[in-house]
Amino acid sequence: MNPVISAKNVWKLFGPDPESYLKSMTAGHSFDDIRADGYIAGVKDVSLDVSKGEMLVIMGLSGSGKSTLVRCFSRLHDITGGKIEVDGQDIMGLKEVELIELRRSKMGMVFQSFGLLPHRTVLQNVAFPLEMRGQDKHSTRDRAMEVVKLVGLEGREDYFPRELSGGQQQRVGIARSLAIEPDIWFLDEPFSALDPLIRREMQDEFLRLQAMLGKTIVFITHDFDEALRLADRIAIMKDGAVEQIDTPDKIVLNPATDYVAKFTEEVDKARVVHASVLVEDGSMGKGEPVAADATILSLARRLINDAADVIPVQMPDGNVKGMPRQAALDILLGEAK
Amino acid sequence: MTIVSDANLAVPEGGTPAMAVRRKVLIGLFGFAALLTVLRPWLPEALIRLPEAMLLPWSDWLDVGFAWVQNDLGLIHVTREIASWLGFLIDAAANVLYGKSRWPNFEAMPWSVVAGCLAVLGYWLGGWKLALLAGGTMVWTALMGQWKWAMETMSVIVVAAPVGFAVGLLIGILAWRSARFEKAMRPVLLVLQTLPFYSYLLPAVIFFKVGPTAASVATIAYSMPPMILMTIVGLKKVPPEVVEAGKMAGCSRWQMLRSVYIPSARTEILVGLNQVIMLALAMVVLTAFIGMPGLGAKLLAMMNSFKLGRSFEIGVTIVLLAVTLDRLSKAWVVKQPEHFEKGTPWWQRHILLLIGVATFVVFMVLAQVIPILNEIGRRQSLSMGSEIDVAIKGFLNLSWVKETTGFIRWFFNLWILIPTERALLYVPTAAVIAVVTGFCYALGGRRPALIGVLFFSIVAGFGWWDRAMITLHSTLTAVILAMVFGMPLAVWAARRETWSARMIFVCDTAQTFPSFIYLLPAIMLFGITPFTVILSILIYTMVPVIRYTIEGLRGVPPELTEAADMSGATRWQKLWNVQLPLAMPTIAVGLNQALIFAFFMVIIAAFIGTRDLGQEMQRTLAGTQLGKNFTLGFSVVFMALTFDIAINAWAEKRRRILGLA
Amino acid sequence: MKKLTTMVLTAALATPFAAIAEDSSDPITIPIHNWSSQIVMSNVVGQMFEEMGNNVEFVTTDSQAVYESVRLGDVALELEVWEGAFGASFREALSKGGLHDAGDHDAVTREDWWYPAWTKESCPGLPSWEALNACAEVFATAETGSNGMYLDGPVDWLKHGQERVAALDMNFTVVNAGSAAALWAHIGAAEAEKKPIVVFNWTPNFAEAVWPGEFVEFPAWEDGCDTDPTKGPNKEALFDCGNPSTGYLKKAAWDGMEDKWPAAYCVLTKLSFTNPQIAEMAKLVDTDELEPEEAAEEWLAANRAVVEPWMSACAS
């Protein structure tokens, strides 16, 4: 399957003359070297693919380049080097009208600091992208009302952004991006200002949409639990570069660097790691096989009660494979290396 | 290179090498100036003033240039075409406002209708207070028998202000889009704001036809620059995420501008509009020289027949009109659209519009029946011109008034103004240029210093050096006096929110106050002396000094003053060590504003009588010597630009150092 | 079709009248400045034009820059060209072309050093200029030291006070007022204490009615006193005489006026006011506090006999 977004060696430098600097730069320059030269590496040599229907979560410390990367995907930033393809089209080669068309028809974005138009009411903000597409007044209004209801802002549609709380404003931003039902969604910390209850509802809503309509979503968050709940894969960024990109359990189990390990330190691994990840070739073990997507935590009772060295796991491909009980117990007790 | 002038920034003992160079340059420049001055009696004439033979015939060249532009280039046909359009609009407005016999040929609108509708508008925008102000101003104007004059004035303002707004907005957008255009634009704006009014006069009359059209063009040219600047500021301030949201919604360029940028910059753009209105009103008297009808012209006529009382009444009307328009437009800026509960009936949502229409109809009908509501004739008016005359003259004759003012006159003229002016005129040209250069260098570094040398040499080369020095002397002393009196006032007012607000209100009002009104009493008290000249522009220099000092002081982050409090600083220590240093960049902007205003307004000195550039410019009007007029005008412009560039460079650098930019 | 007929008809009807040359229906623009006699006179003439069926409009202008506007035809005429104050601008514009001299008023103008009546008490020898010079210190101010102060008119009126002081070796310092208003303020300030002052003044002028006074008598004007040093008492200097005591007061007209508004132009060349008439016009506004339009009506009503001959002479 062709990836929806494909990034190859993408660079985004900030500074006086980034293009020529990048050309003249010797390979292997580190973030700090670049900074010493007066440039900031917002995105540093990033290559990754996002496939259709996938939810990629990007994490990383503040200033690590998450927002910048996503802006490169949507060409809000022109990249300094490398290549980004969306649906097979090189987006740097698009003409202005084509780019406008692409955004109108395929992309949606929720901004970290909301980006609401201060002079428009909630409803008008939500209707904005529809208006820009030239959709007729009536259907625009109906659709806008529909999503306003969906994010729970019914009755507030005539308020101005300044009259809303932070969380309510964020929901307007979400509603605005929902209104056009884009195929590709960029969500920059979309739930950061929401209370836990609404946050959960919103997460469910996005999961539902993704499952039902096969949306492709790139999602930025600082909340690892949220990442775990939503992510198909997680990318961890540092100083503009992607340190590791993998499924959640692999990241938790085999952090590629100390930086990634620090991220996963506090995570209760038993709740993240699935049985299928621990299987090894060789002995299949005995007894009733456990499900491949069962978390270690959910297997706690079996792990403690079962004295066997190897516990069988029913893999999705029909085979049964063995999981070493000791490894699973280590994870359960928080001693995994 | 950094300037270190206060103890806040630690400096190594003896300073950095860059600072040592700096100090040497400064000592060199000031030493050179001092030496020249001391040696003056023995210097050859050529070193004291540029010899006549070295002066280039700028005036003649300019005259040739103007003749070419006017006759051969045919620019006059273009400008006359523009003038005829403006004239059409102004005539139409004049017809609606006071029944001038032009298209669309309405009857004159009764004053009571205008007063009533404005009161409703005031209520809609700002409640009872504004309704009272707007309605009250109109009633006052009518009662004083000034209705027609006021409407004549307004007929030009209602065209000039919107045109200034629209053109300013357009230029602002262009400048925001193209950095190069903006760069080229800035000096032009400064020239527009500092070129003395006497230089506008002849070109405006020649190219745009004497009368309301020339007046409106001059008004537009003078009031537009702040609009342009505010537009640029507003557009640049639109948060990037809002812009990106627009882009992600797939806006085309035009949609971006119309639906994202301009509405988001609304506040700044409307502040620009407010400035346009205020400056347009500030120009009402000066433009009367080129055909602005109404209040300004009447004010001048009254002054010339020595009617203090009635000119005072007209002045009050101008101020009231300005305050009203100012308040209305400001209220409009802060007024945000309101929303109604769903299902509110149409009439309830538009209740004030309906009341407005009703007011219009009711007064229209009443005015037909009760003539006094239609028009108040001169004989019915309540003007108390002669009584005020007597009162003013009586007041000026009180012995304590005479003694105090007599002392002030004696002290300032004999001990400060005349000696300093003589001293400035004594100093050789080269020494003055060296001092100015040193000043620019100390403030802004190399570039402003080079500009200083260049511009002041040009002024010297224009050949009106002595007059230029007198102008410079008046503006500088006016600014210095404004600092001496204004800063303590501002520091005091900045201590409390309410005092600050009140002070700024006073400043706003004072700015529109035509100093012509108090010109005559000032002359009567202080004679035709330098002090009267300073007094006439002092108001324009005080306002920015006070206003920016207050803003600067109040803008100091509270954490910092609290930190100072916690370190046990006394109020003085806090002021000197924390508040003033941090407020300095803003105060510098205020000083700069004051200088620019002073350079522009010092022209008023010509009405009193001085020997400065303005007087010579007045002379050029007899005989229409355009070329000479412009060399004189640009002598003022170049001096103003020098200071502007140096002070701005300093403020900019200072902001960067303090991390405020 | 209908349009054509109307056109033919109007043309046919218009032809006989064209011989007498109708005035254009475009408004005649009359400039007004900021002193009363000129404003009222302009209104008087404007009302006469209106009676003759013309449209008239007024525009306020600077009294020096106005000649450029007359030249360009932006305004049609100028009713008060004072020899002393505006002669230079007028001659300059004449040489550039576009306007011409439309005749003199009967009124003569005098512009010279002047003092209010109370001054005589402190300097009894007045109005002789030698006597004035002898009591120069009576006129001293803090700023002028021991010299007397003479307040001259605005520089753009091109007075030569400075030169005269030098030529006659007087103990006076010349200060230029910036405007007529500044002159009045100066007189007004001296009035209460009856302080002796000497200032520039002229006649006809409203000030005569408010502050009685006299002109200083300088050596009498000789032709060429301003161009030929040998004229006047000081054989080596210019401007060593008093100003002519009978300066002209002219009217100026735009060159195109005669063709465009022949009747109005005719009246302009005919009309001529005298000193008392002009003083009366100024008085109606300055002392009686009428509006200029009302003052003009009143003056016209009282002086029908004066204006009637001019209008009837141009009617046919």
Ligand SMILES: Nc1ncnc2c1ncn2[C@@H]1O[C@H](COP(=O)(O)OP(=O)(O)OP(=O)(O)O)[C@@H](O)[C@H]1O
């Ligand atoms: N327009 C810009 N100009 C210059 N530098 C920029 C710009 N935008 C971002 N940067 C820099 O790029 C780096 C990455 O910023 P980015 O906004 O992508 O961080 P982030 O990972 O989204 O952080 P956060 O979690 O705080 O949102 C930062 O060091 C930032 O200073």
Ligand SMILES: [Mg+2]
């Ligand atoms: Mg971010």
